[in-house]
Amino acid sequence: MNEVLSAITAVCRRAAAGDLEARLPTIGDDATAVECRNALNDLLDISDAFVREAGAASAAAAQGRFHRRILTPGMRGAYRSAAEQISASINEMSRSSERLAEATQARLALADELEHAVLRVSEQVATAATEMGASANGLADFARSAVTDAERGLGTVQSLRIAADQILTAVDLINQVAKQTRLLALNATIEAARAGEAGLGFSVVAGEVKSLADETSASSGEIMGQVNRVQQVAADAVAVLEAVTESIREMSGLTNGIAAAVDGGDELDGLSQLAEVLRSEVSRFVATARQT
Amino acid sequence: MRTLRSRPTGIERTFGPDEIIVTKTDPRGVITYANDVFLRISALTEEEALGQPHNLIRHPDMPRAVFKLLWDTLGRREEIFAYVLNLALDGAHYWVFAHVTPSFDAAGRLVGYHSNRRRPDPGAVRAVKQVYDRILHTEKGHPTTRSAVDAGWRQLEEELGPRTYDEFVWSITNRTTR
Numbered sequence: 001m002n003e004v005l006s007a008i009t010a011v012c013r014r015a016a017a018g019d020l021e022a023r024l025p026t027i028g029d030d031a032t033a034v035e036c037r038n039a040l041n042d043l044l045d046i047s048d049a050f051v052r053e054a055g056a057a058s059a060a061a062a063q064g065r066f067h068r069r070i071l072t073p074g075m076r077g078a079y080r081s082a083a084e085q086i087s088a089s090i091n092e093m094s095r096s097s098e099r100l101a102e103a104t105q106a107r108l109a110l111a112d113e114l115e116h117a118v119l120r121v122s123e124q125v126a127t128a129a130t131e132m133g134a135s136a137n138g139l140a141d142f143a144r145s146a147v148t149d150a151e152r153g154l155g156t157v158q159s160l161r162i163a164a165d166q167i168l169t170a171v172d173l174i175n176q177v178a179k180q181t182r183l184l185a186l187n188a189t190i191e192a193a194r195a196g197e198a199g200l201g202f203s204v205v206a207g208e209v210k211s212l213a214d215e216t217s218a219s220s221g222e223i224m225g226q227v228n229r230v231q232q233v234a235a236d237a238v239a240v241l242e243a244v245t246e247s248i249r250e251m252s253g254l255t256n257g258i259a260a261a262v263d264g265g266d267e268l269d270g271l272s273q274l275a276e277v278l279r280s281e282v283s284r285f286v287a288t289a290r291q292t
Numbered sequence: 293m294r295t296l297r298s299r300p301t302g303i304e305r306t307f308g309p310d311e312i313i314v315t316k317t318d319p320r321g322v323i324t325y326a327n328d329v330f331l332r333i334s335a336l337t338e339e340e341a342l343g344q345p346h347n348l349i350r351h352p353d354m355p356r357a358v359f360k361l362l363w364d365t366l367g368r369r370e371e372i373f374a375y376v377l378n379l380a381l382d383g384a385h386y387w388v389f390a391h392v393t394p395s396f397d398a399a400g401r402l403v404g405y406h407s408n409r410r411r412p413d414p415g416a417v418r419a420v421k422q423v424y425d426r427i428l429h430t431e432k433g434h435p436t437t438r439s440a441v442d443a444g445w446r447q448l449e450e451e452l453g454p455r456t457y458d459e460f461v462w463s464i465t466n467r468t469t470r
Contacts, residue, residue: 021316021395021403023325026338038328045314045327049408052393056371067462068373071391073410074312 004028008040020048050079054086066094111286118282122275129262129271136259143252150245157237164227164234171220171227178216185210300351301383306411307333313388313409316395319402321346335382346407351379355427356437357444361457362392366405369394373461375412375420387417389465413468420464423451 004027014022024040027033057070075083188206192199264270316325326341365372371393388409395404430447434440
Protein backbone atom coordinates (compact mmCIF):
# COMPACT_ATOMS: atom_id res chain seq x y z
CA MET A 1 0.00 0.00 0.00
CA ASN A 2 2.80 2.43 0.90
CA GLU A 3 4.63 1.61 -2.33
CA VAL A 4 1.52 2.48 -4.36
CA LEU A 5 1.05 5.76 -2.51
CA SER A 6 4.73 6.59 -3.02
CA ALA A 7 4.42 5.93 -6.75
CA ILE A 8 1.33 8.18 -6.99
CA THR A 9 3.08 10.87 -4.92
CA ALA A 10 6.15 10.76 -7.18
CA VAL A 11 4.08 11.13 -10.37
CA CYS A 12 2.02 13.97 -8.88
CA ARG A 13 5.18 15.77 -7.73
CA ARG A 14 6.74 15.49 -11.21
CA ALA A 15 3.55 16.71 -12.87
CA ALA A 16 3.24 19.57 -10.38
CA ALA A 17 6.81 20.56 -11.26
CA GLY A 18 5.74 20.78 -14.92
CA ASP A 19 7.11 17.40 -16.06
CA LEU A 20 4.09 16.19 -18.00
CA GLU A 21 5.99 13.15 -19.31
CA ALA A 22 5.27 11.44 -15.98
CA ARG A 23 2.61 8.69 -15.99
CA LEU A 24 1.68 6.22 -13.29
CA PRO A 25 2.80 2.66 -14.04
CA THR A 26 0.54 -0.27 -13.08
CA ILE A 27 -0.33 -0.40 -9.38
CA GLY A 28 -2.31 -3.64 -9.35
CA ASP A 29 -4.83 -5.70 -11.27
CA ASP A 30 -7.97 -5.23 -9.23
CA ALA A 31 -10.67 -2.96 -10.68
CA THR A 32 -10.18 -0.14 -8.14
CA ALA A 33 -6.43 0.00 -8.76
CA VAL A 34 -6.92 0.02 -12.57
CA GLU A 35 -9.59 2.70 -12.30
CA CYS A 36 -7.43 4.83 -9.99
CA ARG A 37 -4.47 4.59 -12.36
CA ASN A 38 -6.56 5.38 -15.46
CA ALA A 39 -8.10 8.38 -13.70
CA LEU A 40 -4.71 9.81 -12.71
CA ASN A 41 -3.22 9.18 -16.17
CA ASP A 42 -6.33 10.73 -17.82
CA LEU A 43 -5.77 13.85 -15.73
CA LEU A 44 -2.14 13.94 -16.84
CA ASP A 45 -3.08 13.23 -20.48
CA ILE A 46 -5.62 16.01 -20.61
CA SER A 47 -3.28 18.50 -18.90
CA ASP A 48 -0.48 17.44 -21.26
CA ALA A 49 -2.79 17.82 -24.29
CA PHE A 50 -4.01 21.24 -23.14
CA VAL A 51 -0.50 22.56 -22.52
CA ARG A 52 0.72 21.32 -25.92
CA GLU A 53 -2.34 22.73 -27.72
CA ALA A 54 -2.32 26.09 -25.98
CA GLY A 55 1.41 26.61 -26.50
CA ALA A 56 1.51 25.44 -30.11
CA ALA A 57 -1.70 27.23 -31.18
CA SER A 58 -0.49 30.53 -29.72
CA ALA A 59 2.94 30.09 -31.31
CA ALA A 60 1.32 29.36 -34.68
CA ALA A 61 -0.84 32.49 -34.40
CA ALA A 62 2.23 34.55 -33.51
CA GLN A 63 3.86 33.24 -36.73
CA GLY A 64 0.76 34.21 -38.73
CA ARG A 65 -0.28 30.56 -39.32
CA PHE A 66 -3.89 31.33 -38.43
CA HIS A 67 -5.21 28.23 -40.18
CA ARG A 68 -3.84 26.16 -37.27
CA ARG A 69 -6.69 26.25 -34.76
CA ILE A 70 -6.73 25.08 -31.18
CA LEU A 71 -8.58 21.79 -30.93
CA THR A 72 -11.43 21.75 -28.40
CA PRO A 73 -12.62 18.12 -28.83
CA GLY A 74 -11.41 16.08 -25.84
CA MET A 75 -11.32 19.22 -23.67
CA ARG A 76 -14.05 19.54 -21.05
CA GLY A 77 -15.09 22.06 -18.43
CA ALA A 78 -12.44 24.64 -17.58
CA TYR A 79 -10.05 23.13 -20.15
CA ARG A 80 -12.68 23.63 -22.85
CA SER A 81 -13.58 27.21 -21.88
CA ALA A 82 -9.89 28.15 -21.75
CA ALA A 83 -9.36 26.53 -25.15
CA GLU A 84 -12.36 28.41 -26.54
CA GLN A 85 -10.98 31.65 -25.14
CA ILE A 86 -7.66 31.03 -26.87
CA SER A 87 -9.55 30.17 -30.03
CA ALA A 88 -11.49 33.46 -29.85
CA SER A 89 -8.25 35.41 -29.30
CA ILE A 90 -6.62 33.73 -32.30
CA ASN A 91 -9.69 34.55 -34.42
CA GLU A 92 -9.43 38.18 -33.35
CA MET A 93 -5.70 38.16 -34.18
CA SER A 94 -6.51 36.66 -37.55
CA ARG A 95 -9.09 39.37 -38.27
CA SER A 96 -6.68 42.12 -37.19
CA SER A 97 -4.05 40.64 -39.42
CA GLU A 98 -6.51 40.58 -42.34
CA ARG A 99 -7.48 44.19 -41.69
CA LEU A 100 -3.81 45.13 -41.59
CA ALA A 101 -3.26 43.31 -44.87
CA GLU A 102 -6.24 45.15 -46.37
CA ALA A 103 -4.93 48.49 -45.15
CA THR A 104 -1.53 47.68 -46.62
CA GLN A 105 -3.22 46.73 -49.88
CA ALA A 106 -5.15 50.00 -49.88
CA ARG A 107 -1.98 51.96 -49.18
CA LEU A 108 -0.18 50.24 -52.05
CA ALA A 109 -3.12 50.94 -54.37
CA LEU A 110 -3.06 54.60 -53.30
CA ALA A 111 0.68 54.74 -53.94
CA ASP A 112 0.12 53.28 -57.42
CA GLU A 113 -2.62 55.80 -58.16
CA LEU A 114 -0.53 58.72 -56.94
CA GLU A 115 2.41 57.55 -58.99
CA HIS A 116 0.29 57.21 -62.12
CA ALA A 117 -1.33 60.63 -61.63
CA VAL A 118 1.96 62.41 -61.01
CA LEU A 119 3.61 60.62 -63.90
CA ARG A 120 0.79 61.67 -66.20
CA VAL A 121 0.82 65.28 -64.95
CA SER A 122 4.59 65.59 -65.17
CA GLU A 123 4.58 64.15 -68.69
CA GLN A 124 1.89 66.63 -69.71
CA VAL A 125 3.75 69.50 -68.07
CA ALA A 126 6.94 68.46 -69.87
CA THR A 127 5.09 68.30 -73.18
CA ALA A 128 3.37 71.63 -72.57
CA ALA A 129 6.71 73.16 -71.54
CA THR A 130 8.35 71.96 -74.74
CA GLU A 131 5.49 73.40 -76.80
CA MET A 132 5.50 76.67 -74.86
CA GLY A 133 9.26 76.93 -75.27
CA ALA A 134 8.95 76.41 -79.02
CA SER A 135 6.08 78.96 -79.22
CA ALA A 136 8.03 81.52 -77.18
CA ASN A 137 11.07 81.09 -79.40
CA GLY A 138 8.85 81.43 -82.50
CA LEU A 139 7.28 84.59 -81.06
CA ALA A 140 10.68 86.07 -80.26
CA ASP A 141 11.85 85.40 -83.83
CA PHE A 142 8.65 86.95 -85.14
CA ALA A 143 9.08 90.03 -82.91
CA ARG A 144 12.67 90.48 -84.05
CA SER A 145 11.71 90.33 -87.75
CA ALA A 146 8.70 92.65 -87.14
CA VAL A 147 10.99 95.22 -85.51
CA THR A 148 13.40 94.94 -88.46
CA ASP A 149 10.52 95.40 -90.92
CA ALA A 150 9.17 98.41 -89.02
CA GLU A 151 12.65 99.96 -88.95
CA ARG A 152 12.91 99.41 -92.69
CA GLY A 153 9.45 101.12 -93.08
CA LEU A 154 10.73 104.08 -91.03
CA GLY A 155 13.70 104.37 -93.37
CA THR A 156 11.40 104.30 -96.40
CA VAL A 157 9.17 107.04 -94.97
CA GLN A 158 12.27 109.06 -94.10
CA SER A 159 13.45 108.81 -97.75
CA LEU A 160 9.97 109.92 -98.80
CA ARG A 161 10.26 113.06 -96.64
CA ILE A 162 13.67 113.85 -98.06
CA ALA A 163 12.33 113.39 -101.60
CA ALA A 164 9.39 115.70 -100.75
CA ASP A 165 11.77 118.36 -99.41
CA GLN A 166 13.76 118.15 -102.62
CA ILE A 167 10.53 118.49 -104.66
CA LEU A 168 9.63 121.60 -102.62
CA THR A 169 13.09 123.12 -103.33
CA ALA A 170 12.64 122.36 -107.05
CA VAL A 171 9.12 123.86 -107.09
CA ASP A 172 10.40 126.94 -105.27
CA LEU A 173 13.02 127.38 -107.99
CA ILE A 174 10.34 127.01 -110.70
CA ASN A 175 8.27 129.70 -108.91
CA GLN A 176 11.23 132.12 -108.94
CA VAL A 177 11.70 131.45 -112.65
CA ALA A 178 7.97 132.03 -113.27
CA LYS A 179 8.09 135.33 -111.29
CA GLN A 180 11.04 136.62 -113.31
CA THR A 181 9.40 135.42 -116.55
CA ARG A 182 6.25 137.41 -115.66
CA LEU A 183 8.43 140.48 -114.99
CA LEU A 184 10.19 140.00 -118.37
CA ALA A 185 6.77 139.63 -120.10
CA LEU A 186 5.63 142.90 -118.50
CA ASN A 187 8.75 144.69 -119.70
CA ALA A 188 8.28 143.21 -123.18
CA THR A 189 4.65 144.44 -123.30
CA ILE A 190 5.72 147.97 -122.34
CA GLU A 191 8.51 147.92 -124.93
CA ALA A 192 6.02 146.60 -127.59
CA ALA A 193 3.54 149.49 -126.90
CA ARG A 194 6.35 152.03 -127.26
CA ALA A 195 7.19 150.57 -130.67
CA GLY A 196 3.64 151.30 -131.85
CA GLU A 197 2.28 149.53 -134.94
CA ALA A 198 5.53 147.63 -135.42
CA GLY A 199 5.46 146.12 -131.84
CA LEU A 200 1.87 144.80 -132.14
CA GLY A 201 2.85 141.21 -132.93
CA PHE A 202 5.53 141.20 -130.20
CA SER A 203 2.90 142.37 -127.67
CA VAL A 204 0.76 139.28 -128.43
CA VAL A 205 3.82 136.98 -127.78
CA ALA A 206 4.59 138.81 -124.52
CA GLY A 207 0.95 138.26 -123.40
CA GLU A 208 1.26 134.52 -124.14
CA VAL A 209 4.56 134.33 -122.15
CA LYS A 210 2.88 136.05 -119.20
CA SER A 211 -0.05 133.63 -119.15
CA LEU A 212 2.40 130.66 -119.33
CA ALA A 213 4.24 132.07 -116.30
CA ASP A 214 0.90 132.44 -114.46
CA GLU A 215 -0.07 128.84 -115.20
CA THR A 216 3.35 127.63 -114.01
CA SER A 217 2.91 129.54 -110.74
CA ALA A 218 -0.59 128.08 -110.21
CA SER A 219 0.68 124.50 -110.84
CA SER A 220 3.60 125.04 -108.46
CA GLY A 221 1.18 126.14 -105.70
CA GLU A 222 -0.88 123.01 -106.27
CA ILE A 223 2.24 120.78 -106.15
CA MET A 224 3.38 122.43 -102.93
CA GLY A 225 -0.03 121.82 -101.33
CA GLN A 226 0.14 118.14 -102.30
CA VAL A 227 3.75 117.72 -101.13
CA ASN A 228 2.81 119.33 -97.81
CA ARG A 229 0.00 116.75 -97.42
CA VAL A 230 2.47 113.94 -98.23
CA GLN A 231 4.79 115.24 -95.53
CA GLN A 232 1.95 115.37 -93.02
CA VAL A 233 0.96 111.76 -93.82
CA ALA A 234 4.62 110.65 -93.63
CA ALA A 235 4.93 112.22 -90.15
CA ASP A 236 1.81 110.32 -89.06
CA ALA A 237 3.28 107.09 -90.52
CA VAL A 238 6.51 107.63 -88.57
CA ALA A 239 4.58 108.07 -85.32
CA VAL A 240 2.55 104.87 -85.95
CA LEU A 241 5.63 102.84 -86.90
CA GLU A 242 7.51 104.03 -83.81
CA ALA A 243 4.56 103.06 -81.58
CA VAL A 244 4.35 99.62 -83.26
CA THR A 245 8.09 99.07 -82.85
CA GLU A 246 7.89 99.99 -79.16
CA SER A 247 4.98 97.57 -78.62
CA ILE A 248 6.81 94.75 -80.35
CA ARG A 249 9.94 95.41 -78.24
CA GLU A 250 7.81 95.12 -75.09
CA MET A 251 6.24 91.89 -76.40
CA SER A 252 9.71 90.55 -77.12
CA GLY A 253 10.68 91.17 -73.48
CA LEU A 254 7.58 89.29 -72.25
CA THR A 255 8.32 86.41 -74.60
CA ASN A 256 11.87 86.17 -73.26
CA GLY A 257 10.37 85.99 -69.73
CA ILE A 258 8.17 83.07 -70.77
CA ALA A 259 11.09 81.30 -72.43
CA ALA A 260 13.17 81.73 -69.26
CA ALA A 261 10.33 80.34 -67.09
CA VAL A 262 9.90 77.34 -69.39
CA ASP A 263 13.53 76.53 -70.18
CA GLY A 264 15.07 77.74 -66.94
CA GLY A 265 17.96 80.09 -66.62
CA ASP A 266 20.34 81.55 -64.05
CA GLU A 267 19.70 79.65 -60.80
CA LEU A 268 16.14 78.96 -61.91
CA ASP A 269 14.65 75.60 -62.83
CA GLY A 270 12.56 75.47 -65.97
CA LEU A 271 9.12 73.87 -66.07
CA SER A 272 10.56 70.60 -67.45
CA GLN A 273 13.10 70.37 -64.63
CA LEU A 274 10.39 71.20 -62.07
CA ALA A 275 8.18 68.43 -63.49
CA GLU A 276 11.14 66.03 -63.25
CA VAL A 277 11.82 67.09 -59.64
CA LEU A 278 8.13 66.51 -58.79
CA ARG A 279 8.18 63.09 -60.45
CA SER A 280 11.35 61.92 -58.68
CA GLU A 281 10.20 63.25 -55.29
CA VAL A 282 6.88 61.41 -55.62
CA SER A 283 8.66 58.24 -56.77
CA ARG A 284 10.82 58.37 -53.65
CA PHE A 285 7.76 58.96 -51.44
CA VAL A 286 5.84 56.14 -53.12
CA ALA A 287 8.79 53.74 -52.72
CA THR A 288 8.88 54.52 -48.99
CA ALA A 289 5.11 54.09 -48.74
CA ARG A 290 5.42 50.65 -50.37
CA GLN A 291 8.16 49.47 -48.02
CA THR A 292 6.63 50.34 -44.68
CA MET B 293 1.75 -14.31 -26.60
CA ARG B 294 -0.33 -13.40 -29.65
CA THR B 295 1.33 -12.50 -32.91
CA LEU B 296 1.34 -8.71 -33.15
CA ARG B 297 0.47 -8.49 -36.85
CA SER B 298 -2.96 -8.98 -38.34
CA ARG B 299 -4.80 -8.75 -41.65
CA PRO B 300 -7.35 -5.98 -42.12
CA THR B 301 -10.92 -7.25 -41.80
CA GLY B 302 -12.51 -4.12 -43.29
CA ILE B 303 -14.43 -3.48 -40.06
CA GLU B 304 -14.31 0.19 -39.03
CA ARG B 305 -14.09 1.19 -35.38
CA THR B 306 -14.69 4.66 -33.90
CA PHE B 307 -14.32 6.29 -30.51
CA GLY B 308 -16.03 9.02 -28.52
CA PRO B 309 -15.95 12.66 -29.70
CA ASP B 310 -14.41 13.73 -26.40
CA GLU B 311 -12.00 10.84 -26.08
CA ILE B 312 -8.33 11.33 -26.88
CA ILE B 313 -6.07 8.47 -27.86
CA VAL B 314 -2.71 9.12 -26.22
CA THR B 315 0.65 7.46 -26.72
CA LYS B 316 4.19 8.45 -25.93
CA THR B 317 7.32 7.01 -27.53
CA ASP B 318 11.03 7.33 -26.95
CA PRO B 319 13.12 9.19 -29.59
CA ARG B 320 13.33 5.97 -31.67
CA GLY B 321 9.55 5.59 -31.85
CA VAL B 322 9.21 2.79 -29.31
CA ILE B 323 5.96 3.02 -27.31
CA THR B 324 6.59 4.02 -23.67
CA TYR B 325 3.05 4.94 -22.68
CA ALA B 326 -0.43 4.19 -24.02
CA ASN B 327 -3.69 5.32 -22.47
CA ASP B 328 -6.73 3.14 -21.95
CA VAL B 329 -8.49 4.53 -25.05
CA PHE B 330 -5.54 3.52 -27.25
CA LEU B 331 -5.47 0.02 -25.83
CA ARG B 332 -9.25 -0.41 -26.23
CA ILE B 333 -9.44 0.88 -29.83
CA SER B 334 -6.27 -0.95 -30.92
CA ALA B 335 -7.38 -4.19 -29.22
CA LEU B 336 -4.05 -4.44 -27.43
CA THR B 337 -3.07 -5.13 -23.85
CA GLU B 338 -0.63 -2.78 -22.17
CA GLU B 339 2.00 -5.56 -22.09
CA GLU B 340 1.63 -6.00 -25.87
CA ALA B 341 1.87 -2.31 -26.66
CA LEU B 342 4.74 -1.13 -24.44
CA GLY B 343 8.21 -1.63 -25.92
CA GLN B 344 6.83 -2.10 -29.45
CA PRO B 345 7.66 0.26 -32.33
CA HIS B 346 4.79 2.61 -33.11
CA ASN B 347 4.32 1.15 -36.58
CA LEU B 348 2.68 -1.73 -34.74
CA ILE B 349 -0.65 -0.18 -35.74
CA ARG B 350 0.37 0.73 -39.30
CA HIS B 351 -2.37 0.05 -41.82
CA PRO B 352 -1.24 -1.18 -45.30
CA ASP B 353 -3.54 1.39 -46.95
CA MET B 354 -1.54 4.31 -45.50
CA PRO B 355 0.84 5.91 -48.03
CA ARG B 356 4.51 5.69 -47.00
CA ALA B 357 4.99 9.33 -48.12
CA VAL B 358 2.77 10.55 -45.27
CA PHE B 359 4.99 8.83 -42.67
CA LYS B 360 8.08 10.28 -44.34
CA LEU B 361 6.49 13.73 -43.99
CA LEU B 362 5.66 12.98 -40.33
CA TRP B 363 9.20 11.97 -39.41
CA ASP B 364 10.76 14.79 -41.48
CA THR B 365 8.57 17.32 -39.64
CA LEU B 366 9.28 15.88 -36.19
CA GLY B 367 12.98 15.82 -37.14
CA ARG B 368 12.76 19.63 -37.46
CA ARG B 369 11.36 19.67 -33.90
CA GLU B 370 8.00 20.86 -35.28
CA GLU B 371 4.48 19.63 -34.51
CA ILE B 372 2.47 17.86 -37.19
CA PHE B 373 -1.23 17.33 -37.73
CA ALA B 374 -2.15 14.38 -39.91
CA TYR B 375 -5.11 12.24 -40.82
CA VAL B 376 -4.01 8.64 -40.24
CA LEU B 377 -5.63 5.28 -40.80
CA ASN B 378 -4.60 2.78 -38.09
CA LEU B 379 -4.95 -0.99 -37.83
CA ALA B 380 -6.10 -2.65 -34.59
CA LEU B 381 -4.64 -6.00 -33.61
CA ASP B 382 -7.98 -7.72 -34.33
CA GLY B 383 -7.93 -6.41 -37.96
CA ALA B 384 -10.41 -3.56 -37.46
CA HIS B 385 -9.34 -0.12 -38.68
CA TYR B 386 -9.88 3.38 -37.31
CA TRP B 387 -9.22 6.87 -38.67
CA VAL B 388 -7.70 9.50 -36.39
CA PHE B 389 -6.84 13.18 -36.60
CA ALA B 390 -3.38 12.96 -35.04
CA HIS B 391 -1.40 15.74 -33.43
CA VAL B 392 2.20 14.58 -32.92
CA THR B 393 4.68 16.74 -31.03
CA PRO B 394 8.24 16.26 -29.86
CA SER B 395 8.73 16.22 -26.07
CA PHE B 396 11.66 18.06 -24.53
CA ASP B 397 13.14 17.98 -21.06
CA ALA B 398 13.88 21.10 -19.01
CA ALA B 399 17.25 21.45 -20.82
CA GLY B 400 15.50 21.39 -24.22
CA ARG B 401 16.73 17.89 -25.10
CA LEU B 402 14.44 15.62 -27.10
CA VAL B 403 13.06 12.90 -24.81
CA GLY B 404 10.51 11.39 -27.14
CA TYR B 405 7.31 12.01 -29.05
CA HIS B 406 3.75 12.49 -27.92
CA SER B 407 0.66 11.79 -29.98
CA ASN B 408 -2.88 12.97 -29.24
CA ARG B 409 -5.46 11.53 -31.59
CA ARG B 410 -9.02 12.75 -31.92
CA ARG B 411 -12.03 11.39 -33.75
CA PRO B 412 -12.04 12.92 -37.23
CA ASP B 413 -15.08 14.22 -39.09
CA PRO B 414 -16.32 11.61 -41.62
CA GLY B 415 -16.38 14.26 -44.37
CA ALA B 416 -12.73 15.11 -43.68
CA VAL B 417 -11.83 11.42 -43.83
CA ARG B 418 -13.54 11.04 -47.22
CA ALA B 419 -11.63 14.03 -48.63
CA VAL B 420 -8.28 12.79 -47.27
CA LYS B 421 -8.86 9.19 -48.34
CA GLN B 422 -9.26 10.21 -51.99
CA VAL B 423 -5.84 11.87 -51.93
CA TYR B 424 -4.20 9.00 -49.97
CA ASP B 425 -5.65 6.40 -52.35
CA ARG B 426 -4.07 8.12 -55.35
CA ILE B 427 -0.69 8.32 -53.59
CA LEU B 428 -0.96 4.69 -52.50
CA HIS B 429 -1.77 3.65 -56.06
CA THR B 430 1.40 5.39 -57.26
CA GLU B 431 3.50 3.76 -54.53
CA LYS B 432 2.15 0.27 -55.30
CA GLY B 433 3.55 0.53 -58.82
CA HIS B 434 7.12 0.53 -57.49
CA PRO B 435 9.14 -2.57 -56.65
CA THR B 436 11.34 -1.17 -53.86
CA THR B 437 10.39 0.70 -50.70
CA ARG B 438 12.85 3.44 -51.64
CA SER B 439 11.43 4.12 -55.08
CA ALA B 440 7.87 3.79 -53.75
CA VAL B 441 8.51 6.50 -51.12
CA ASP B 442 10.12 8.77 -53.73
CA ALA B 443 7.24 8.34 -56.19
CA GLY B 444 4.66 8.73 -53.41
CA TRP B 445 6.39 11.89 -52.24
CA ARG B 446 6.25 13.42 -55.71
CA GLN B 447 2.59 12.43 -55.97
CA LEU B 448 1.91 14.03 -52.56
CA GLU B 449 3.57 17.28 -53.65
CA GLU B 450 1.52 17.23 -56.83
CA GLU B 451 -1.69 16.68 -54.85
CA LEU B 452 -0.88 19.60 -52.52
CA GLY B 453 0.04 22.03 -55.28
CA PRO B 454 1.13 25.36 -53.79
CA ARG B 455 -0.15 24.42 -50.29
CA THR B 456 1.78 22.73 -47.51
CA TYR B 457 0.44 19.50 -46.06
CA ASP B 458 -0.35 21.48 -42.90
CA GLU B 459 -2.48 23.96 -44.88
CA PHE B 460 -4.17 21.09 -46.72
CA VAL B 461 -5.02 19.28 -43.47
CA TRP B 462 -6.34 22.42 -41.82
CA SER B 463 -8.37 23.51 -44.83
CA ILE B 464 -10.21 20.19 -44.57
CA THR B 465 -10.44 20.31 -40.77
CA ASN B 466 -11.68 23.90 -40.59
CA ARG B 467 -14.20 23.20 -43.34
CA THR B 468 -15.69 20.11 -41.72
CA THR B 469 -15.44 20.66 -37.95
CA ARG B 470 -17.30 23.86 -37.21
